[in-house]
Amino acid sequence: MQIELVGKPAGTAARVTLAQGETLTAEVGAMIAMSSQLQVTTASKTKGGKGGVLKGIKRMFSGESFFLNSFTATAQGQEVIVAPSLIGDIVHHQLTGGTLVVQGSSWLASGVDIDIDTTFQGLVAGMFSGEGLFWVKCSGTGDLLLNSFGAIYTIDVKDGYTVDSGHIVAFEDTLEMKVGKASKSLVGSILGGEGLVCKFTGQGKLYCQTHNPPSFGQSLGQNLKPRS
Amino acid sequence: MNVEIKHRPAFATVFVTLAPGESIIAESDAMASMSSNVGMRTRFNGGFFPAILKKLFGNESLFINEFFCESGESAQVVLTQPTPGDIEQIDLAGESLFFQPGAYVASTPGVKVSMAWAGLASWFGGEGLFRLRVHGKGSVWFGGYGGVYQRPIKGEYIVDTGHLIAYDPSLTLSIGLSGGLFSSFFGGEGFISRVKGEGKVYMQSRSMDGLASWTNGHLY
Numbered sequence: 469m470q471i472e473l474v475g476k477p478a479g480t481a482a483r484v485t486l487a488q489g490e491t492l493t494a495e496v497g498a499m500i501a502m503s504s505q506l507q508v509t510t511a512s513k514t515k516g517g518k519g520g521v522l523k524g525i526k527r528m529f530s531g532e533s534f535f536l537n538s539f540t541a542t543a544q545g546q547e548v549i550v551a552p553s554l555i556g557d558i559v560h561h562q563l564t565g566g567t568l569v570v571q572g573s574s575w576l577a578s579g580v581d582i583d584i585d586t587t588f589q590g591l592v593a594g595m596f597s598g599e600g601l602f603w604v605k606c607s608g609t610g611d612l613l614l615n616s617f618g619a620i621y622t623i624d625v626k627d628g629y630t631v632d633s634g635h636i637v638a639f640e641d642t643l644e645m646k647v648g649k650a651s652k653s654l655v656g657s658i659l660g661g662e663g664l665v666c667k668f669t670g671q672g673k674l675y676c677q678t679h680n681p682p683s684f685g686q687s688l689g690q691n692l693k694p695r696s
Numbered sequence: 697m698n699v700e701i702k703h704r705p706a707f708a709t710v711f712v713t714l715a716p717g718e719s720i721i722a723e724s725d726a727m728a729s730m731s732s733n734v735g736m737r738t739r740f741n742g743g744f745f746p747a748i749l750k751k752l753f754g755n756e757s758l759f760i761n762e763f764f765c766e767s768g769e770s771a772q773v774v775l776t777q778p779t780p781g782d783i784e785q786i787d788l789a790g791e792s793l794f795f796q797p798g799a800y801v802a803s804t805p806g807v808k809v810s811m812a813w814a815g816l817a818s819w820f821g822g823e824g825l826f827r828l829r830v831h832g833k834g835s836v837w838f839g840g841y842g843g844v845y846q847r848p849i850k851g852e853y854i855v856d857t858g859h860l861i862a863y864d865p866s867l868t869l870s871i872g873l874s875g876g877l878f879s880s881f882f883g884g885e886g887f888i889s890r891v892k893g894e895g896k897v898y899m900q901s902r903s904m905d906g907l908a909s910w911t912n913g914h915l916y
Contacts, residue, residue: 630732
């Protein structure tokens with residue numbers, strides 16, 4: 469599988485070239501274009517993967533879709549182009565046996581040897597991290613594509629790191645996430661507009677997005693008409 | 697302090713490295729992430745009463761945050777704005793600059809962020825009764841939705857109200873109609889800002905009002 473990211477960073481799309489027999493699993497609706505020698509199957513599990521209906525239902529709680537699309541090349545050098553619906557960037561992460569915890573709607577596509585499951589990060593983290601109750605857990609070996617609102621920047625966490633809610637894309641599960649206050653005083657944290665933040669400890673890779681969907685929604689939403 | 701604006705122009709974001717003892721002031725909710733040795737203090741935006749007036753009439757936030765390095769090692773803060781778009785840096789050496797609501801992102805401690813009366817006309821034009829004034833010595837970061845571009849003015853210049861984000865205090869601003877009553881309301885331009893004098897204006901290439909009305913037109 470060869471992956472090329474085009475149109476970075478505002479309108480990034482991933483051009484994935486598959487060898488005969490290779491499969492890419494992608495989010496429903498992510499495909500923009502593809503070669504003709506690809507077989508498309510829609511199921512609630514990855515091709516040849518475990519899980520079924522239950523996994524699909526769990527995935528719906530994390531903000532992803534019940535179904536997944538699998539694109540299998542039936543000839544050499546088949547190409548599929550995938551992109552998220554929001555403007556923003558894509559990051560290509562190489563999983564080598566570890567686990568990456570991905571924020572609800574940031575999973576875009578992955579190879580078949582990556583298991584996609586839903587995980588619960590705890591009630592407090594779920595309710596106050598601003599990221600939703602359930603996260604997508606990707607484990608195994610292979611290529612993983614994640615999307616963001618805004619650009620993506622990588623932080624190698626060593627001595628702890630703080631991320632404002634709404635800015636997390638994904639993190640390695642060697643990191644521990646806790647919800648905390650932005651400043652020492654709770655009143656200050658809330659009044660300062662930063663509210664609660666996510667604090668990471670341990671060592672590992674953390675992907676953040678530069679822009680925050682709720683903040684953008686707030687500045688746009690006040691001018692939108694109510695649905696009639 | 698080392699500051700770098702990355703991911704320009706679509707998703708401009710301010711990456712700040714603070715040396716021990718240094719600090720930076722930022723708009724409420726501007727912080728995207730920070731290292732664990734950064735402390736945050738929240739204070740009223742220009743004092744208690746000005747902050748309340750700003751909130752009520754200027755569409756500005758009630759509070760601003762100060763981020764400071766609280767250990768012996770350098771610290772990192774990442775600051776951003778709610779809308780995708782570009783961010784500019786301006787270095788002030790004692791002069792001032794006026795901002796329209798929402799443009800201000802961050803400033804160094806030597807820059808005073810205060811409020812100035814903008815007038816009833818500005819309020820009718822949808823820009824708020826007050827405007828933000830930055831003055832002093834240091835750097836200021838501000839941004840817009842879309843691209844941010846600058847134009848030196850000598851004489852008179854007209855900018856659509858939703859697109860003006862900053863201007864020199866040497867310029868006077870009046871809100872008017874873009875043409876006659878008919879063309880102003882049916883031509884889609886509505887209110888415009890008439891800028892007079894000599895100085896610089898900063899504009900954004902898109903406006904949130906524009907996005908909202910486009911979105912409204914496509915909702916069903």
